[in-house]
Amino acid sequence: MSKPILVYRGEYLESSHDVHIAVVNNKGKLLYSYGNPDRLTFPRSSMKPFQAVPLIETGAAEHFRYTPAELSLSCASHSGEQIHRQAVLHILERVGLSEEALQCGTHIPRDIDSYKQLLRDGKDLTPVFSNCSGKHSGMLATAAYMNEDVSSYREIHHPLQQRILEAIEDICSFPKEEIKLSVDGCGVPVHQLPLSHAALGFARLAKPNETLAPKRAVALETIRNAMIQHPEMVGGTDRFDTDLMKIYDGRVVAKAGAEAVQCIGLVEEGIGIAIKVEDGAPRATSVAAMEVLKQLGIDDQQIFEVLKDYVIAPVLNARNDTIGIIKADFVLEKA
Numbered sequence: 328m329s330k331p332i333l334v335y336r337g338e339y340l341e342s343s344h345d346v347h348i349a350v351v352n353n354k355g356k357l358l359y360s361y362g363n364p365d366r367l368t369f370p371r372s373s374m375k376p377f378q379a380v381p382l383i384e385t386g387a388a389e390h391f392r393y394t395p396a397e398l399s400l401s402c403a404s405h406s407g408e409q410i411h412r413q414a415v416l417h418i419l420e421r422v423g424l425s426e427e428a429l430q431c432g433t434h435i436p437r438d439i440d441s442y443k444q445l446l447r448d449g450k451d452l453t454p455v456f457s458n459c460s461g462k463h464s465g466m467l468a469t470a471a472y473m474n475e476d477v478s479s480y481r482e483i484h485h486p487l488q489q490r491i492l493e494a495i496e497d498i499c500s501f502p503k504e505e506i507k508l509s510v511d512g513c514g515v516p517v518h519q520l521p522l523s524h525a526a527l528g529f530a531r532l533a534k535p536n537e538t539l540a541p542k543r544a545v546a547l548e549t550i551r552n553a554m555i556q557h558p559e560m561v562g563g564t565d566r567f568d569t570d571l572m573k574i575y576d577g578r579v580v581a582k583a584g585a586e587a588v589q590c591i592g593l594v595e596e597g598i599g600i601a602i603k604v605e606d607g608a609p610r611a612t613s614v615a616a617m618e619v620l621k622q623l624g625i626d627d628q629q630i631f632e633v634l635k636d637y638v639i640a641p642v643l644n645a646r647n648d649t650i651g652i653i654k655a656d657f658v659l660e661k662a
Contacts, residue, residue, distance in 0.1 A: 332604070332657075346603065353598070356662070375462050382401055385473055398553035403562065498539065499520060499524040532550070578594055586607040600619055
């Protein structure tokens with residue numbers, strides 16, 4: 328049986344990927360699905376907009392004079408470009424902390440030019456290069472503002488992480504007692520819930536009106552607007568989230584997650600989309616996402632032409648030649 332994402336080498340099918348998709352409105356109604364819309368999933372970094380909610384609600388963002396770009400960075404899996412690193416350092420400076428306070432670990436950034444420059448300068452990687460340093464600086468700012476221990480901000484029993492858990496429970500309408508917890512790649516708690524509830528969260532991020540308490544709705548609107556206004560901070564150069572939000576110009580809010588998760592909110596419609604590729608292959612996510620947008624009628628010939636490498640993704644060899652394609656082959660089922 329054909330799988331929904333097909334990978335071709337030349338004219339020949341080489342690999343394929345199963346996907347699970349949930350499309351939900353902001354009142355929690357499942358509209359469309361594919362595969363198992365209730366698959367228990369760690370949305371990973373797709374939850375970052377909700378992890379930023381306490382930064383707004385406690386007053387920390389206002390106190391530390393967060394700009395919209397810096398708030399967008401708090402929801403980011405950024406590429407480690409200079410604009411990302413400088414913004415994190417500026418946040419920490421205002422909070423009164425050094426880079427050593429970041430507990431996100433280190434990894435080679437997606438922005439290879441920055442990494443090459445670091446090597447030429449004879450310097451070591453530091454936590455600011457981590458794609459999660461924006462999220463961690465926001466967590467530190469919140470803990471510092473609340474006069475809470477900043478050395479244990481990652482621990483699930485820390486008041487900050489409990490605020491995040493409560494926010495996810497509320498926004499995604501899933502009891503916190505049923506949210507399974509583990510540890511994300513950057514060391515903070517990560518939350519498992521049905522895919523359809525992650526989609527609900529993004530429907531409410533896109534359009535929270537009257538579905539949540541006013542204070543929380545305002546926090547989500549603030550986060551959504553920051554992400555949409557500064558998509559370059561959410562991802563970076565040649566990143567799907569950034570390119571998608573930029574071209575849709577206020578109509579879409581998007582955030583990817585590790586292990587091939589992609590969540591999207593449609594602002595005008597108040598609809599959330601959550602996608603999980605079963606085998607964790609990220610190469611399938613943008614192709615699946617663009618196909619969902621097409622089937623929902625959120626397409627435009629000009630937009631799809633600009634995003635064509637996400638619609639039908641090229642398979643490249645070591646010479647950077649296109650020697651195949653990745654394309655979608657599924658039809659959403661109406662609930």
